[in-house]
Amino acid sequence: MTTPPVTRALAEWIVSVKDGDIAEDVRQEGVRTFVNWLGCAVGGASHETVDAAIRGVAPFSGPQTSTVLGRSEKLDAMHAALVNGISSHVLDYDDTHLKTIIHPAGPVASALLALAETRPQSGRALITSMLVGIEVECRIGNAVYPDHYDRGWHITGTAGVFGAAAAVGHAIGLDATKMQWALGLAASQSAGLREMFGTMTKSFHPGRAAQNGAMSALLAEAGFDSSLRGIEAPRGFANVMSDKQDYGEILDDLGSRWEAALNSYKPFACGIVIHPTIDGCQQIREEIGARVGAIASVQLTAHPLVLELTGKTSPKTGLEGKFSVYHAAACALLHGDGAPTAFTDEIVADPAVVALRDKVRATADRRIHEASVVIEITFDDGSTMTKEIDRAIGSRERPLSNEMLDTKFLRQAELVVGAADAERILAAAWAIEAASDAGDVARAARSDKLRSAAE
Amino acid sequence: MTTPPVTRALAEWIVSVKDGDIAEDVRQEGVRTFVNWLGCAVGGASHETVDAAIRGVAPFSGPQTSTVLGRSEKLDAMHAALVNGISSHVLDYDDTHLKTIIHPAGPVASALLALAETRPQSGRALITSMLVGIEVECRIGNAVYPDHYDRGWHITGTAGVFGAAAAVGHAIGLDATKMQWALGLAASQSAGLREMFGTMTKSFHPGRAAQNGAMSALLAEAGFDSSLRGIEAPRGFANVMSDKQDYGEILDDLGSRWEAALNSYKPFACGIVIHPTIDGCQQIREEIGARVGAIASVQLTAHPLVLELTGKTSPKTGLEGKFSVYHAAACALLHGDGAPTAFTDEIVADPAVVALRDKVRATADRRIHEASVVIEITFDDGSTMTKEIDRAIGSRERPLSNEMLDTKFLRQAELVVGAADAERILAAAWAIEAASDAGDVARAARSDKLRSAAE
Structure with a gap:
């Protein structure tokens, strides 16, 4: 040829x-x-x-x-x-x-x-x-x-x-x-x-x-x-x-x-595998307004890779925060934030963020796509809501x-x-x-x- | 390991x-x-x-x-x-x-x-x-x-x-x-x-x-x-x-x-395969002095690679001269030169160099090492001399x-x-x-x- x-x-x-x-x-x-x-x-x-x-x-x-x-x-x-x-x-x-x-x-x-x-x-x-x-x-x-x-x-x-x-x-x-x-x-x-x-x-x-x-x-x-x-x-x-x-x-x-x-x-200023979680939590925040203060627990279900890469439960620094899907979820729910401001040393140590972060649990499920997530919120009154993200914002399917x-x-x-x-x-x-x-x-x-x- | x-x-x-x-x-x-x-x-x-x-x-x-x-x-x-x-x-x-x-x-x-x-x-x-x-x-x-x-x-x-x-x-x-x-x-x-x-x-x-x-x-x-x-x-x-x-x-x-x-x-300011020829011709020049003017013919015997790479019989420019074992031999015999001065446009066209170059013949012989050459000079009076170069000046065996x-x-x-x-x-x-x-x-x-x- x-x-x-x-x-x-x-x-x-x-x-x-x-x-x-x-x-x-x-x-x-x-x-x-x-x-x-x-x-x-x-x-x-x-x-x-x-x-x-x-x-x-x-x-x-x-x-x-x-x-x-x-x-x-x-x-x-x-x-x-x-x-x-x-x-x-x-x-x-x-x-x-x-x-x-x-x-x-x-x-x-x-x-x-x-x-x-x-x-x-x-x-x-x-x-x-x-x-x-x-x-x-x-x-x-x-x-x-x-x-x-x-x-x-x-x-x-x-x-x-x-x-x-x-x-x-x-x-x-x-x-x-x-x-x-x-x-x-x-x-x-x-x-x-x-x-x-x-x-x-x-x-x-x-x-x-x-x-x-x-x-x-x-x-x-x-x-x-x-x-x-x-x-x-x-x-x-x-x-x-x-x-x-x-x-x-x-x-x-x-x-x-x-x-x-x-x-x-x-x-978002972090690895792409957390993006669906931040996207979903931002949407939930828009929908529930002040009830963010009434969240009893957050259950994430995601592909095992997400937890493998970002499974840090108690990050101490901003950099560690980028490798914590728990922190990312809490910060998006409380502040709607996934920018570099969400990954500073200060915000990772902020008591309100830490309190909500401790209410987040994550489960690996191989049936869920790497680019997807299911987020289930339970409120203090026992009511629940569920948000499924198929493809996160920023993907080819959902450009910024x-x-x-x-x-x-x-x-x-x-x-x-x-x-x-x-x-x-x-x-x-x-x-x-x-x-x-x-x-x-x-x-x-x-x-x-x-x-x-x-x- | x-x-x-x-x-x-x-x-x-x-x-x-x-x-x-x-x-x-x-x-x-x-x-x-x-x-x-x-x-x-x-x-x-x-x-x-x-x-x-x-x-x-x-x-x-x-x-x-x-x-x-x-x-x-x-x-x-x-x-x-x-x-x-x-x-x-x-x-x-x-x-x-x-x-x-x-x-x-x-x-x-x-x-x-x-x-x-x-x-x-x-x-x-x-x-x-x-x-x-x-x-x-x-x-x-x-x-x-x-x-x-x-x-x-x-x-x-x-x-x-x-x-x-x-x-x-x-x-x-x-x-x-x-x-x-x-x-x-x-x-x-x-x-x-x-x-x-x-x-x-x-x-x-x-x-x-x-x-x-x-x-x-x-x-x-x-x-x-x-x-x-x-x-x-x-x-x-x-x-x-x-x-x-x-x-x-x-x-x-x-x-x-x-x-x-x-x-x-x-x-010498040219490819390494011509170096034995230039070395040998410089030595001959030292030995024969004025008899350089009485050379009837020059016979080079070298590895085929030498002729493959530098077999240009009638170079027109200094750069072409670097790819002519004939020119290199003539220039070394006449002037003892292998420096950049031996590969200028002027010297390649110099009548005396051209005249001697036309008396140079080269034969390929696979039995001769790439780093060697045999040079046979015949003079106008029929007498001959032979110079064998095993390894040229500048090689590891014969450092400058x-x-x-x-x-x-x-x-x-x-x-x-x-x-x-x-x-x-x-x-x-x-x-x-x-x-x-x-x-x-x-x-x-x-x-x-x-x-x-x-x-």
Whole structure:
């Protein structure tokens, strides 16, 4: 079987895409992706991982053109891309392309927005370039998933660098040959191991993918050449880094079928197996109002995996709270909360939350789907109610509404920059397509609330 | 079989090495490695690949602390490491660890010398850190070679990033845990595909390995954590990127047996299969003196591989000359030359060279070793002489003398910076161990002869 000229065909498509070529519903999903990404980047901006990254790279920063989102520091565009890619991923709260588990926006949007502050482009052009980059990233992911991931590669890093190269190459107007070089340079920087999960280096992967992908496009622009077949050559990306190569996933229906439109957004700042419980408890809270104070017991019935992963009955810290379906249920019933505010050290130790948490019981039942839950409430007067969640909010079947994205954005961002700044940044994010200078959105996301890491 | 704690043991060794722990003969090989590397970096400094790299990265350079070797530009230490790593490799003339085909100095020395200009250290300390880095790089290479290379990885990039991380981590005095983090960050940036051979991106690999390895150590110093088992974990470097993992190659006799002492240096600026022919023809020239003008014919007998790779009878350009055993023989007989000066467009078209080249014939004989050649000269008067080369100069059996390293250095460097500067830089390189500030050697290698790429 002859290998098709994948890199060439992909490069030709990338450089050909015009703003008007993309259907309005796809563009709208792009704006939602951008809003969700910016909220996560601001929400993660106060994390110690971000502090450490800035301490490490700041001595080598070039002209400080570009905003570190949610913070007061500025860095050169490449280092800002790195740090913003890190902060957008560090809370494990970013977007997900469910077919590949790629978190698409981190590498792509981080590269584009940082560069837009030194090489201005309109917000509409930025969304076009972002959709092109995400499309390339997810299609390359589809071509090698799951074998590539199973081998041990963190696919958000390995595919993300192509997405950033494609997006920035599109934004700066490379021709098709230079776009091939950019993809070749990206192939030779595709990296990131799953062994790093649980350490700061996991978040480093989307950040470095943003930085290295952007630099791949800029080097190609400067005349730095590379293979014209970086993806499909015998010693190229797909053959060296995966045992599966399905190039149809890259080339078929390019420009008509958009993987970028299938992006999804986590509603809650914790592992996905607790999401049905939080969703159900939030709905119950809406329905019963003040009777939350009259709950005698809560019985959860869920797939065994849910208890295996999140069966911690007495969490002591916010982080442990993320692994307690009991805490999550109590917090959703009492406060309607599943945002980062629901997983702080304070709320986990709050007496009212602890009291309700102690009334929650959970039973494993293999007949219930992993994405489902049955919640039975018994009140002090002996009355009961039952809530069954088949698929949680945030799943493909029940995508987050724009209002839910607002709530998600504000709840995490206000912890870092305060409520007023969070509202302001959110408004700027939704208005991205109307911005004559996309860099204005980045500058709107600057905040003086955090102490500089360099101090 | 239990996997040993490879990353931990290696990190503990790295941070423990003191200047005095390394035997004098190993240190001397280190100095020879440094001299050879610096000559190659200066010799490659005028290459268009270096121009393109500088054009691409200069807009993002931080404080211009560090010399671009052989040129007038300065860049921040990380970008100088990148560019010097590129220039040291771009002529394919750098050092070789023959067991793995790693070119060890590029990633390691490029990182150390650039950093020494902003965080000063003595020349003796720099050589110690360089030997530690090269040792780590070659041992990690040994653990996965040849399977890793056969899979398609450019091992100078993939192993080089560990070498740079180890060297810089040693130089800045990381503790063992932070050294483990640095190796983990390096593992997650290990990259570079053999598909890029024949393009500028091949030289990008040692450059990026230098930059990324250095940044791994600096991030670890800043508190950016990573896996403690980046090399040997099930989803770590060795398992994900190779089907062979021989950890004894990493840990056995650490500190007593030095792979770094086995480094070798190419005497000639072309593929290794022509080296016996150039060596033999240079010896003949020494022996026959003026009778070179009385040669009637030259008969080479060599392994078929030699003619397969370098059988071009009528090269038109300097680059084609590197693939012509006929040209190489003529040039060595006439001028005693195998340096980059022997592979310019001018010398390939020189009438005297062409006339002698047309008298060279070559025959393939499978009984002759790939590293050998038989050269039979017939003179105009009918007399003959025969020269057999068993192993060429530059091989493990016949290492280059210091004087030959001088000649190699000067012949390539003077093409770029002129004879006087080349002599001055060479003297500074040999005196590295006496330098109280290693950065002085980098500053000595600055030259105003080349036009800035940014102009």
